[in-house]
Amino acid sequence: MFLSFREEVEDALVDALDGLDLPTDDLGIETPPEGVDAVLASSAAFRLAGEVGAPPPKVAADVADAVDLADADLVAAATAQGPYVNFLPSDAYYEGTVEQAQDEAFGRLAPTGEEVVVEHTSANPTGPVHVGRARNPITGDAVARILDFAGHDVDRHYYVNDAGRQMAVFTWAYETFDEDDLPAPERERADYDLVRYYRKGHEFLEEGDPEAVEEAETEIQSLIQGMEANDEETFERVARVVDQVLSGMQVTLDRLPAPFDEFVKETRFMRDGSTDAVVDRLKDSEYAEREDGAWQLDLEPFDVDKEFVFLRSDGSTLYTTRDLAHHEWKFDNYDRAVTVLGEDQQLHASQLEAALEVLGNDTDQLESVFYSWVNLPDGGMSTREGTGVDLDDLLDEAVARAREEVEKRMDDRIRDDDLSEADVDRIARQVGIGAVRYDIISKQRSKTITFEWSRALDFEAQSAPYVQYVHARCCGILAEAGEGSVPDAVDASLLDSDEERELLETVARFPAVIEEAAADLEPHTVATYTREFAETFNAFYRECPVLADDVDDDLRDARLALVAAARHTVGNALYVLGVEAPESM
Known part of the structure; x- marks a missing residue:
């Protein structure tokens, strides 16, 4: 009823202002303050006072007198109160509200026909979901639910970072260390089990024998190059680690709950050639330049005060490079692409948007939802050394x-x-x-x-x-x-x-x-x-x-x-x- 009531108010105000030869570009419709016996009010008199050379209360009284509600069903009266015009509901408004709200789906808006993808969480699959990132799945899932309830056709995506050095280190560590080398897992679940290998690997690379570390780095680089070369065996080795960790992370996310329609892997856009195609197109752009063997974009014309490296000197791509291919895929398949990100990702988001424009995309489809951090609760939550709070x-x-x-x-x-x-x-x-x-x-x-x-x-x-x-x-x-x-x-x-x-x-x-x-x-x-x-x-x-x-x-x-x-x-x-x-x- 409220939406229909608002339409009647808008129509009545436009007709009244037209009749007074006043502009109708801003009707000033708002919810009245507590204690005012009205459903909606108009503050347009403030804006119009200068137009007519009269104080706002006089303008509001004139507008209220000019409002014709003969064709209105839900609006009973328009009255002036100081500089506001208040709109009061009819009995039909209350009767219609009772009737409409008997529907169990009350509040769900009519289908818009718009297809929206909401990407959220997308935490790196290296171990259990950390409480510091809890705001992402909670906010992202709520955004998706609201868009769905508002009539949009919504898909929920988790973008899986299963490429690059981090995954190469994880895969190498998983294949290198034995169970006997590791502490007991904190929970009997895959993500808690495998994160021990990830931590052990980083510890080894930071503190191990230099000669052994050099050998390990050679193996890690081999994994990175294998992924860049679309080597199927390398992809399968990495997937064994990633898929196990994701299965455990999903258990946590299901508790919230934060369900997903699809887990979209980064490597998908390496395997299908779209990342290589993005690199070639970026190289051909007027904003591309080469420095010390690496390729980058000068994004200053897009008000981004940092160059964007899209190809390293060793020929490997970066996360954002692959994300460009990912977003072009989104644009091809959805009307809108909403991404939920921590506030620390604002530079990444601005680089991504600018690079998408360099590639010729209409970035009006792209919307970023940023959130700030959640500080940990005091008392009852012990922080394990090196792991934080899960x-x-x-x-x-x-x-x-x-x-x-x-x-x-x-x-x-x-x-x-x-x-x-x-x-x-x-x-x-x-x-x-x-x-x-x-x-x-x-x-x-x-x-x-x-x-x-x-x-x-x-x-x-x-x-x-x-x-x-x-x-x-x-x-x-x-x-x-x-x-x-x-x-x-x-x-x-x-x-x-x-x-x-x-x-x-x-x-x-x-x-x-x-x-x-x-x-x-x-x-x-x-x-x-x-x-x-x-x-x-x-x-x-x-x-x-x-x-x-x-x-x-x-x-x-x-x-x-x-x-x-x-x-x-x-x-x-x-x-x-x-x-x-x-x-x-």
Whole structure:
């Protein structure tokens, strides 16, 4: 309803301004401040005051008087309040909101026909996922979910760095050292097993006998050249290491969850010749130059203050060179290419974009989503020397702490009658992992986060458990009312208290929140909405009993329909954030 309401407001404002011979290029439509009894307001009077030579309140009054709502269905009135024109909803707005939000898919926008690839995480396959990179899969998965909910056809890709020196060192170490040379793995899983070889290899190259190190470097260089020469045996040797590590990393990512439609390997673009073709085209460009045997691009004309080396003096390509071929493949197969990157990758991203332009690509298809860092939590998270904190450790700790919080809130009757140990385990997992995701997503991605357990797991504050509890409460009310208790048609005009109307207005805004978050690629917009939603629902819950004996049947039915609308809204909002919505807590 909100999107339709906005269209009616836009049409009415344009007609009113046209009638007053005023420009319509900026309607100034915005959400009014709290306490204003309107769904939308226009601040255009500020802009138009100079145009007409009158103070903004006088302009707003004239515009409000000129608004004709004869053809409007959802807008009941336009009134001036100081320099603003406020637009009030009709009964049809509330009735339509109740009806639309009975759909379990409420908030999902119509298909756009646009195909989007979201590349995120893409952590090097050298060992377990580190907590320092946790913001990438959490942010990337949320961006993909929001774009999908906004009607786009979305593919989620993990770009696998399976070429270059790092992978050559890993493969050499895996083939060189014995199990007896290594410490015990920290977990019984492939990524934890193989990372020991990777660390041992680097230790050897830094501290080993110079003659032995020189021999090792010869073998490593042979692997690099084998990949550059498209030697199938070399690719298979590297793949044995990469695929095992990836299988373990996927277990961690699945816990978040952060699913992928495809793991796209770097070597794919070496094997099919597209990387070599990119190198040849770059060499022919006017920006190419050779220095000390290496080929590079002068990107100063593109406001990139650093040369981009795309071919080393030994004839080997670089990660970014191969990524150029990768992105041209994306451009051929998708309408938009969204990449989620840490803020330390901004230079890489600017070089990539400039080089793509050198190659003749329209980089309007390319969008980079940068995020800042997550500082580690204090207390309860020991950092192992040389390894830091793995994401599995953080998730384990989150579930354990969530279980403690859940058990604090359980009395013996609830434990015996309602929740089994399996239920407690489920809730602890949903709340614990949800708390980590939500705490990270709820902050603007440009801001550094200091993760705090007390805040993330606070059931009473603006956190995942606080919002999840609203969904569980909705489910509890509907379960108590009984299956099929919400009738197909209700009298929504009975929902006329301030708390009911405010909840309806908040429900109605959800599709617009999805639209805004998708346009800006900002998941925190949805998180902010869920906190506001939870506060609004809790006010309704306190003041508007649903199943009490003194509530007549028609009002009971209307409030049950509103609870069902709230459940669909908050459940879908949590879904697009990647946070589970428990049915009981």
